[in-house]
Amino acid sequence: MEKVISLIQYFSQTSEFEKILHPYILKLYRVAYRLCGSAADAEDLVQDVLVKVYPKRQTLGSLENPGPWLVKVMYRTFIDQRRRLARSPLHLQQCSNDEENNSLLESIPSEHRGPEEISENNQVREKLMRAINSLNLDQKHLCILHDVEGYTLNELEDILDTPIGTLKSRLHRARASLRKILQHETF
Amino acid sequence: MNCRQALEYRDDYIDGYLGREEKVAVREHLAGCPQCHEAFNRDVAMLQALRAMPVPAPSPGFVRRSLQQAQATRRWRLPKNLAPVVSAAMAACLVLWLVSGLPRMINQPANELPTAQVIIKINEQKIVNVVVNAPRDLLDAHVTIELPEQLEMVGFPGKTAIEWKTDLRKGKNLLSLPLVAKRTGNVELVTRIDHDNKSKLLKLAMKIHNSHAREDLHAARYMV
Numbered sequence: 001m002e003k004v005i006s007l008i009q010y011f012s013q014t015s016e017f018e019k020i021l022h023p024y025i026l027k028l029y030r031v032a033y034r035l036c037g038s039a040a041d042a043e044d045l046v047q048d049v050l051v052k053v054y055p056k057r058q059t060l061g062s063l064e065n066p067g068p069w070l071v072k073v074m075y076r077t078f079i080d081q082r083r084r085l086a087r088s089p090l091h092l093q094q095c096s097n098d099e100e101n102n103s104l105l106e107s108i109p110s111e112h113r114g115p116e117e118i119s120e121n122n123q124v125r126e127k128l129m130r131a132i133n134s135l136n137l138d139q140k141h142l143c144i145l146h147d148v149e150g151y152t153l154n155e156l157e158d159i160l161d162t163p164i165g166t167l168k169s170r171l172h173r174a175r176a177s178l179r180k181i182l183q184h185e186t187f
Numbered sequence: 188m189n190c191r192q193a194l195e196y197r198d199d200y201i202d203g204y205l206g207r208e209e210k211v212a213v214r215e216h217l218a219g220c221p222q223c224h225e226a227f228n229r230d231v232a233m234l235q236a237l238r239a240m241p242v243p244a245p246s247p248g249f250v251r252r253s254l255q256q257a258q259a260t261r262r263w264r265l266p267k268n269l270a271p272v273v274s275a276a277m278a279a280c281l282v283l284w285l286v287s288g289l290p291r292m293i294n295q296p297a298n299e300l301p302t303a304q305v306i307i308k309i310n311e312q313k314i315v316n317v318v319v320n321a322p323r324d325l326l327d328a329h330v331t332i333e334l335p336e337q338l339e340m341v342g343f344p345g346k347t348a349i350e351w352k353t354d355l356r357k358g359k360n361l362l363s364l365p366l367v368a369k370r371t372g373n374v375e376l377v378t379r380i381d382h383d384n385k386s387k388l389l390k391l392a393m394k395i396h397n398s399h400a401r402e403d404l405h406a407a408r409y410m411v
Binding site for chain 1: 198199202204229230232233234235236237238240241242243245246249250253254256257258324326330332342343349351352353354356362363364
């Protein structure tokens, strides 16, 4: 009987896991997409994070705001994967028949805008992406998490495991670079 | 507050990190300085444009699928006290799974698959594509390429084994091996995947000779 009760508890934990995680998955996917730059890689990264946090679902359930904790796990996973990839002598590629739309530019049609306006928006977004990608990696990740995704420096101090003073000066330098690159743009 | 001081504060002002007194001082300066006001407005517009950058939607059913896969990947690691209770049901499911002919899991000991053959002429560089079809995500898989002495991997002169850890994704994973034949002979190129104390081997027979070789690329597919 005890084992049956344990079994029920075990499977109820898994549905609890879904309940806790469900509201955060699309948010995680957004951040993952910003970091990885492709939808397929972003989905893979989120999947890896969920596999990683599943054994820690009790910790997850005890957190008041699991969002930043999940982003921290994801960021560490992302960095680990990048390091591992850099060390790999040969690379495995995912074969896919899906016509994934990697371009930010093609993903923003709006029925309320004319072709000229869409084209202008596309050009600005392309320049924004280029500007972000021209930053060094630390600045780029900070810019993505702070300026694009809206995490505060207090949250990022923990997520990026970096003192807030360092983050502030890094952010100032990143913004100065962005201003310089985008000085002639109209937003 | 002058313009230089105001501009020093602009990031913190826009991000809302300033204290009340500093915030008021900046606001007063902006009210009387059109240039700084313009510079601040431009920064706000830039940040708004950054936040508005779109993200393509994930594939249909992604949320449900990812949650289920996370649980399926880990669920087999049952708490010790539950293992006997579930084992009978798991065994029944496993039999059904094997009979149904779904993708095979890695077996122990190393499980060899049917051998394919590639013909290559001496000193020719040829890319051999190995397609690893994984039934599920295999994180931290150990990949080893074993090369006979007649073959060399471009970029790895003199190496007879190249190994590294990587993540295999569910589905087809392509590994392109740039090879050069150094001596004639009939040889075997071995690709080995190790994961969770289980292994899978692919032996690819290669015929190296002096005359013409087929120019097409060869793909060897196998399931892990």
